[in-house]
Amino acid sequence: xxxxxxxxxxxxxxxxxxxxxxxxxxxxxxxxxxxxxxxxxxxxxxxxxxxxxxxxxxxxxxxxxxxxxxxxxxxxxxxxxxxxxxxxxxxxxxxxxxxxxxxxxxxxxxxxxxxxxxxxxxxxxxxxxxxxxxxxxxxxxxxxxxxxxxxxxxxxxxxxxxxxxxxxxxxxxxxxxxxxxxxxxxxxxxxxxxxxxxxxxxxxxxxxxxxxxxxxxxxxxxxxxxxxxxxxxxx
Amino acid sequence: xxxxxxxxxxxxxxxxxxxxxxxxxxxxxxxxxxxxxxxxxxxxxxxxxxxxxxxxxxxxxxxxxxxxxxxxxxxxxxxxxxxxxxxxxxxxxxxxxxxxxxxxxxxxxxxxxxxxxxxxxxxxxxxxxxxxxxxxxxxxxxxxxxxxxxxxxxxxxxxxxxxxxxxxxxxxxxxxxxxxxxxxxxxxxxxxxxxxxxxxxxxxxxxxxxxxxxxxxxxxxxxxxxxxxxxxxxxxxxxxxxxxxxxx
Numbered sequence: 001x002x003x004x005x006x007x008x009x010x011x012x013x014x015x016x017x018x019x020x021x022x023x024x025x026x027x028x029x030x031x032x033x034x035x036x037x038x039x040x041x042x043x044x045x046x047x048x049x050x051x052x053x054x055x056x057x058x059x060x061x062x063x064x065x066x067x068x069x070x071x072x073x074x075x076x077x078x079x080x081x082x083x084x085x086x087x088x089x090x091x092x093x094x095x096x097x098x099x100x101x102x103x104x105x106x107x108x109x110x111x112x113x114x115x116x117x118x119x120x121x122x123x124x125x126x127x128x129x130x131x132x133x134x135x136x137x138x139x140x141x142x143x144x145x146x147x148x149x150x151x152x153x154x155x156x157x158x159x160x161x162x163x164x165x166x167x168x169x170x171x172x173x174x175x176x177x178x179x180x181x182x183x184x185x186x187x188x189x190x191x192x193x194x195x196x197x198x199x200x201x202x203x204x205x206x207x208x209x210x211x212x213x214x215x216x217x218x219x220x221x222x223x224x225x226x227x228x229x230x231x232x233x234x235x
Numbered sequence: 236x237x238x239x240x241x242x243x244x245x246x247x248x249x250x251x252x253x254x255x256x257x258x259x260x261x262x263x264x265x266x267x268x269x270x271x272x273x274x275x276x277x278x279x280x281x282x283x284x285x286x287x288x289x290x291x292x293x294x295x296x297x298x299x300x301x302x303x304x305x306x307x308x309x310x311x312x313x314x315x316x317x318x319x320x321x322x323x324x325x326x327x328x329x330x331x332x333x334x335x336x337x338x339x340x341x342x343x344x345x346x347x348x349x350x351x352x353x354x355x356x357x358x359x360x361x362x363x364x365x366x367x368x369x370x371x372x373x374x375x376x377x378x379x380x381x382x383x384x385x386x387x388x389x390x391x392x393x394x395x396x397x398x399x400x401x402x403x404x405x406x407x408x409x410x411x412x413x414x415x416x417x418x419x420x421x422x423x424x425x426x427x428x429x430x431x432x433x434x435x436x437x438x439x440x441x442x443x444x445x446x447x448x449x450x451x452x453x454x455x456x457x458x459x460x461x462x463x464x465x466x467x468x469x470x471x472x473x474x475x476x477x478x479x480x481x482x483x
Contacts, residue, residue, distance in 0.1 A: 157340075159379045163401060165401065165405060166404065229330050229331065230330070231330060231336045231393050235379065235393045235397065
């Protein structure tokens with residue numbers, strides 16, 4: 001009887017040791033995960049969440065469209081053409097493609113046929129991105145264009161009614177306001193748009209740089225004498 | 236110079252009950268305009284329907300001289316609204332343009348406001364709104380689809396007010412009288428419903444409410460509504476103005 005107890009003693013004491021080890025590492029792991037989640041929630045509450053685990057403020061688009069080539073005036077784009085020359089930016093105005101931004105609520109994304117107006121001629125024939133575009137535009141076929149499923153980067157909640165038209169009009173009339181903002185670019189075609197969208201002309205892949213939260217909207221509305229009534233935006 | 240500046244209007248409605256024929260066109264127009272879920276049979280049976288405007292029917296006179304009378308009732312946008320002070324989260328308030336505003340993203344669904352409203356024009360979303368697949372693309376993109384658990388009510392088609400204000404401002408002019416039509420007023424075949432600015436003494440609604448037939452619903456509560464009714468005049472029956480004002 002006594003020998004049995006002596007036998008079982010070292011065994012019973014070794015199992016709790018293992019348990020303590022497992023519990024300690026497990027607890028540390030859980031604490032670390034909770035810390036990461038808390039950091040994510042807190043940063044997401046204040047501004048933009050930490051860009052991890054698919055919460056990046058940018059997406060891979062179906063066509064890797066470079067705003068740098070189209071909108072920037074800078075010659076230092078880091079893009080080299082097939083013949084070795086350094087490509088300069090076209091410096092297109094934002095409204096060249098986003099045509100409804102000065103008149104309507106949505107900025108609008110150009111139809112694929114609009115892109116093909118230039119790109120059926122311009123650009124290398126074997127460029128993989130342009131091949132996707134030309135296939136979608138169906139330049140040689142008879143099926144008609146198929147829209148490109150662009151992914152939206154700047155998205156506001158459904159209960160917010162943002163209309164571009166009055167904002168563009170006000171900022172165009174008051175360029176000083178643009179200069180005072182965090183991401184405002186003073187010069188170039190994107191001067192007004194950069195107030196909220198940052199320097200898109202310098203982005204290889206469009207990214208949301210401003211939090212675009214209600215606090216930011218209200219601050220700007222208050223500073224510029226715009227209505228801060230709830231139904232100015234929520235209806 | 237600021238044109239069509241915010242807060243320079245006092246929106247209101249004048250309802251000429253004499254012209255109302257009870258056709259329910261306003262009800263249909265409102266349901267379609269404001270993304271209101273369908274009032275299916277099971278919701279009617281549970282008395283949980285949502286209709287921002289309704290046409291109440293009542294009978295006048297004894298058989299066989301019975302006459303059907305109609306009165307459209309929507310949110311009265313009271314200047315002294317009983318629904319506003321009871322809201323714990325300020326989801327409903329009176330704005331500078333005379334609108335009783337419901338802010339959907341603030342609402343937490345206590346339903347105090349609906350209990351406070353004597354006109355029974357506030358509605359609670361007991362379920363997520365669903366539409367048949369064929370109506371999916373018919374939703375109005377200018378109006379928020381209200382989710383489960385929040386109150387909703389007539390907004391005086393505030394999205395149309397916003398749109399007209401924007402247009403007027405971009406064109407550098409004031410909003411013209413009659414430029415803004417709510418869904419119900421534009422659908423009304425007899426012009427019984429009229430929408431306009433009470434701050435402008437020359438507007439159609441300002442002139443209409445000077446009519447001696449004018450009264451407001453449930454006047455005794457002192458809610459001071461922005462919806463003015465013009466009483467029914469019965470040619471066969473001598474009804475004094477004071478008597479007509481008593482229905483409601």
